[in-house]
Amino acid sequence: MTTSARRLAWLGLGIIVIGIVVGIAWPSAAESRSEHVRRLALEFRCVDCEGLSVAESATASAAEQRRDIGIRLDRGESDEQIRAAYVESFGENVLLRPASNGIGLLVWALPIAVVLLGGVGVFVALRRWSRQPRLVATDADDALVAELRTPVDDD
Amino acid sequence: MRATLGILGIAIGLGASAVGIVLLVRGVLRHDAGALRAGRACIFVVLAGALVAVAAMEWALLTHDFSIKYVAENNARSTPTLFTITGLWAALEGSILLWAVILAGYLAFTAHRFRRRLTDPMVGWALIVGLTVALFFFLFMAVAANPFTVVQGIAPLDGRGPNPLLQNHPLMAFHPPMLYLGYVGFTIPFSFAMAALITGRFGEGWLADTRRTTLVAWGFLTVGIILGAWWSYEVLGWGGYWGWDPVENASLLPWITGTAFIHSVMVQERRGMLRVWNLSLVIATFALTILGTFLTRSGIITSVHAFSQSSIGPWLLSFLFIVMATGIGLIAWRADTLHAPGRIDSPVSREAAFLANNLLFAGLAFVVLLGTVFPLLAEAIRGSTLSVGAPYFDRMTAPLGLLLLFLMALAPALPWRATSGEVLQNRLLVPAYVGATTMVFTLIVWTRDWSTVVGFGLAAFAVAAITRVTFVAVRARRRADATGWGRALSRTVAGNPRRYGGLVVHTGVVAIAVALAASGSFGIKREVRLTQGQSATVGGYTVTYERMRTDATAQKSSVSVDLAIVRDGERLGTYAPAISSYRNANQGIGTPSVRTGVFEDLYLTLVSSRSGRGRVTVGIQVQSMTVWIWIGGGLMALGTVIALAPHVRRRRVVPPAPGGLASDGPASGELVGSERS
Amino acid sequence: MKHPLRWVALAVGAVVAIFAVILAVNVGTDPRADLNTSRLLGKSAPDFSLARFDGTKVRLADLAGKTVIVNFWNSWCRPCREELPVLQQWYREHRTDDSVVMLGIPRDDSSRAIRDAARADQMEWAVANDQGAKSATLAYATRGQPESFVISPRGRIVGSVLGPLTPGTMDQMVQAGQQNA
Known part of the structure; x- marks a missing residue:
């Protein structure tokens, strides 16, 4: 494939990708009430279960909690207010996604820091390796090789 | 009688481990071949002891010998035979016994395989380390977690029976043993890694010696985890297959580090680099397997306080501490000679891709580990606890997973050492277009959720890249040999089974990635109350409640409902979710009924049948692409088997001279895995 | 380096x-085993309106001025059966004491099962059916059953126990209620 044809092909791909990004980012229709309830319910831990969310659990307490979330939304409460209300009653461990303030910040920040640090380390190492000068023959080396190549006088 | 036999078996295992260690140490330090042979024989005695103990326990279970506490707690007369047999691993003590017998098996296999290299200190020390691990487990059984403890007083007439969740699906027979075959298998590469550190021969020798065993262990662990997900889906009834539960995470962690290890050894084989990293990875993998099995059995994560209720906690901590301390200590001791002179020539090379791969896997392991133990740490530091659940793990692992998917597409197209951007562009252009087209298609037809779109696109990109690379090789082989496509394909694969096995495994991973990406965006979940004859329509499926059945066996009594399913006018059959009550449980255990389709699963549960007016509450879920997880798992298993196949061209690998110089350069030629046995 | x-x-x-x-x-x-495990401790008790099996209504607001012990239970949970004798003993001793009221609220059970259990086990104290019980179990942030709360005469939650009650914890609860007038 010629260079210009290749460039054109990749350019075309780039345009398609931009189109995809636009398509994803385009503001979508507002979520329905049931979608909203489900989205919030996914954040709360069902108390009768082993780590399942309120959205996924089939227990009566989870069903009641989903109903309650709907009632609160109808009352006009915001997501934050609903979260705060449940944390108030059940404690912080009702949230399946740890809050990003306080000690919870660590659990979000540490992995990002580790991966970034590791990435920087790999990048630096790769740069260092590719910067190391390749050995180039000097004139002295050429002379040595020529000397060795001259046939030795036989006695 | 059976208890005595079992305790005898454990005692034999314990004694033979101790004696074997002493003999082997003496043999290695004094070059005493006789001691080495005797030590090796001890390994087989350990296996015999473990087998005797297992036989005694199965005998006790099958004859319902309730004088043994373990049998009384995990078996009942009404327990079906299959679950009586699987009762061996129903609780902690029995599963430690299973671990011990599998470990003894792996050690015996290793002792047999390296029988002609017994005088090699590497083999000697590896067997010593392996036996030490076995010693721990037998000691643990003898002192803290004895499966053959006898009931005080009179034996009960009937046992309690196993936990209902452990006796309602045949998968119970496969999932734990597969997991353990995986976990325990990593003891062998760990032992060889320690031997490499001890003997100072940390070149590629120990990698070549353990490549097959590592792959076998990894394969079993993969299958075990997939079976666990299947169990969660088919048995537990919540409609999901992975909940980021601490127990699930505990099994995933050694898999993540093990996968990183399988990839980074290839860099060490070719360039002699990453020695320390590989040694650390394998030590970490082994430590994580120990952590994993004990987390599953001791409940330490759900509460710090459960730890203190039995004595297994201190044992676990001590053993883990010893393992970590020994490993880290050895590395620190050898630090000055461990550094390898190699370097990576170009960032656009497969070595660099493997470096990136390992970075991402390390990040993945860190996220899963941190998220799992964080509640523990938070509670220890500030008293009140918090939860780290699926939303955290999903959000943190998704980007890493997508990047890994991207790398998986790239890597087969990247040559070793270095390449130009042009070559790479040529190789990746068509697959990239395939990926982009898929993304556009997904956007238009399916959803606009970014993780699904990107996931599908990268999956298509990866499949196209793998197909392309295989096609090019098969086409070249066809021309070279002037044969048909079929024979060319089989010859290509047979010529490099490691590579093509790996590509099949990658295809399996892509299938799983597709299922995971689809689950993020699509899914309907409803609960409907139906009277007899009434229907409800969810997601295109019309569900009609036909009748209720009750069924009672000695083991359990169940209520099930027959649901007729119709979609687009076509009758799809009758499915029957149920709720069962087991004798020893408080609440009913639900059994879902799943209609599996290529693109969709219809997931039916019976939520309650208690209504006075004859109404039942049925849960109806429609899930996308779930079957691709099981298909992906099967492909990964197939790929592992292919990768284990011997090369068609056999080259002898000369074993390093015993007690000789450290081999610290890259192995010459391509390591083609051609061990003699 | x-x-x-x-x-x-x-x-x-x-x-x-x-x-x-x-x-x-x-x-x-x-720190598990003590009274103060609920986050609602010290807060004013959420009101509830429940119906008993004889049709009469029970509202928390109507019980102001009395110490109220609320017991969340159901017919199928084992620890609930375990604590039953404790509750029955306590009720026998305090039946004539007007200042203390005990109320059983079902948690995750059907009315029929509750009624059958209450009848079979001769639970003589006020037992609510499941109408409105669900919102009460959520309002009190119950985390399982049996779970019990004690509400002071002023309407504050002054004690809670997650798990079966013992005679000792029962007395502690009543004391807490009466002290925090």
């Missing part, structure tokens, strides 16, 4: 050791 690897290894070792020490030190303490 000479042998950076050695330092890295020792640093990793230090982190692992710290983690192990944290675990080991905190394993011993067990």
Whole structure:
């Protein structure tokens, strides 16, 4: 494939990708009430279960909690207010996604820091390796090789 | 009688481990071949002891010998035979016994395989380390977690029976043993890694010696985890297959580090680099397997306080501490000679891709580990606890997973050492277009959720890249040999089974990635109350409640409902979710009924049948692409088997001279895995 | 830096050791078993409106001025059966005491099962059916059953127990209610 044809092909791909990004980012229709309830319910831990969310659990307490979330939304409460209300009653461990303030910040920040640090380390190492000068023959080396190549006088 | 036999078996295992260690140490330090042979024989005695103990326990279970506490707690007369047999691993003590017998098996296999290299200190020390691990487990059984403890007083007439969740699906027979075959298998590469550190021969020798065993262990662990997900889906009834539960995470962690290890050894084989990293990875993998099995059995994560209720906690901590301390200590001791002179020539090379791969896997392991133990740490530091659940793990692992998917597409197209951007562009252009087209298609037809779109696109990109690379090789082989496509394909694969096995495994991973990406965006979940004859329509499926059945066996009594399913006018059959009550449980255990389709699963549960007016509450879920997880798992298993196949061209690998110089350069030629046995 | 690897290894070792020490030190303490496990402690008790099987209504607001013991239970949970004798004994002793009221609220059970159990076990204190019980169990942030709360005459939650009641905890509850007038 010629260079210009290749460039054109990749350019075309780039345009398609931009189109995809636009398509994803385009503001979508507002979520329905049931979608909203489900989205919030996914954040709360069902108390009768082993780590399942309120959205996924089939227990009566989870069903009641989903109903309650709907009632609160109808009352006009915001997501934050609903979260705060449940944390108030059940404690912080009702949230399946740890809050990003306080000690919870660590659990979000540490992995990002580790991966970034590791990435920087790999990048630096790769740069260092590719910067190391390749050995180039000097004139002295050429002379040595020529000397060795001259046939030795036989006695 | 059976208890005595079992305790005898454990005692034999314990004694033979101790004696074997002493003999082997003496043999290695004094070059005493006789001691080495005797030590090796001890390994087989350990296996015999473990087998005797297992036989005694199965005998006790099958004859319902309730004088043994373990049998009384995990078996009942009404327990079906299959679950009586699987009762061996129903609780902690029995599963430690299973671990011990599998470990003894792996050690015996290793002792047999390296029988002609017994005088090699590497083999000697590896067997010593392996036996030490076995010693721990037998000691643990003898002192803290004895499966053959006898009931005080009179034996009960009937046992309690196993936990209902452990006796309602045949998968119970496969999932734990597969997991353990995986976990325990990593003891062998760990032992060889320690031997490499001890003997100072940390070149590629120990990698070549353990490549097959590592792959076998990894394969079993993969299958075990997939079976666990299947169990969660088919048995537990919540409609999901992975909940980021601490127990699930505990099994995933050694898999993540093990996968990183399988990839980074290839860099060490070719360039002699990453020695320390590989040694650390394998030590970490082994430590994580120990952590994993004990987390599953001791409940330490759900509460710090459960730890203190039995004595297994201190044992676990001590053993883990010893393992970590020994490993880290050895590395620190050898630090000055461990550094390898190699370097990576170009960032656009497969070595660099493997470096990136390992970075991402390390990040993945860190996220899963941190998220799992964080509640523990938070509670220890500030008293009140918090939860780290699926939303955290999903959000943190998704980007890493997508990047890994991207790398998986790239890597087969990247040559070793270095390449130009042009070559790479040529190789990746068509697959990239395939990926982009898929993304556009997904956007238009399916959803606009970014993780699904990107996931599908990268999956298509990866499949196209793998197909392309295989096609090019098969086409070249066809021309070279002037044969048909079929024979060319089989010859290509047979010529490099490691590579093509790996590509099949990658295809399996892509299938799983597709299922995971689809689950993020699509899914309907409803609960409907139906009277007899009434229907409800969810997601295109019309569900009609036909009748209720009750069924009672000695083991359990169940209520099930027959649901007729119709979609687009076509009758799809009758499915029957149920709720069962087991004798020893408080609440009913639900059994879902799943209609599996290529693109969709219809997931039916019976939520309650208690209504006075004859109404039942049925849960109806429609899930996308779930079957691709099981298909992906099967492909990964197939790929592992292919990768284990011997090369068609056999080259002898000369074993390093015993007690000789450290081999610290890259192995010459391509390591083609051609061990003699 | 000479042998950076050695330092890295020792640093990793230090982190692992710290983690192990944290675990080991905190394993011993067990703050689980005490009264003050609910987050609602000290807050005003959420009102509820429930119906008994004889049709009469029970509202918390109507019980102002009395110490109220609320017991969340159901017919199929084992620990609930375990605490039954404790509740019955206590009720027998305090039946004539007007200042204390005990109320049983079903948690995750059907009316029919509750009624059958209450009848079979001769639960003589006020037992509500499941109408409105669900919102009460959520309002009180119950985490399982049996779970019991004591509400002071002023309407504050002054004690809670998650798990079966014992005679000792029962007395503690009543005392807490009467002290915090």
